Amino acid sequence: MSAIVLNDENFAEVIKSWVVLVDFWAEWCGPCQVMLPVLEDFAKEFEWKVVVWKVNVDESPDLASAHRVRSIPNLLVFKDWKMVENLVWVHQKSQLKEICEKYL
Numbered sequence: 001m002s003a004i005v006l007n008d009e010n011f012a013e014v015i016k017s018w019v020v021l022v023d024f025w026a027e028w029c030g031p032c033q034v035m036l037p038v039l040e041d042f043a044k045e046f047e048w049k050v051v052v053w054k055v056n057v058d059e060s061p062d063l064a065s066a067h068r069v070r071s072i073p074n075l076l077v078f079k080d081w082k083m084v085e086n087l088v089w090v091h092q093k094s095q096l097k098e099i100c101e102k103y104l
Helices: 011-017 030-045 061-066 093-101
Strands: 019-025 050-056 074-079 082-088
Touching (some): 019 030, 030 050, 074 093
């Protein structure tokens, strides 16, 4: 993993440029398992630009409910801590890239 050196000049710029992609998933969900390698590859390519977090809906049902997750996989994209995209079902890496690049 490469590291970004933060300093007085770039700190706000780097933090502001981050996009967060949250994957709501479950172990038993076949389509979620299909998304796993796609998300891992996407996270490596967009390291330090897009943060990928995972939420297991079986372990965190209240969090899923709070975000109105009804079907999984459900990917929520946040910019400046506001949800800007809600992606349900399986997506290709190119689709994730196109969507997230709008917010970088």
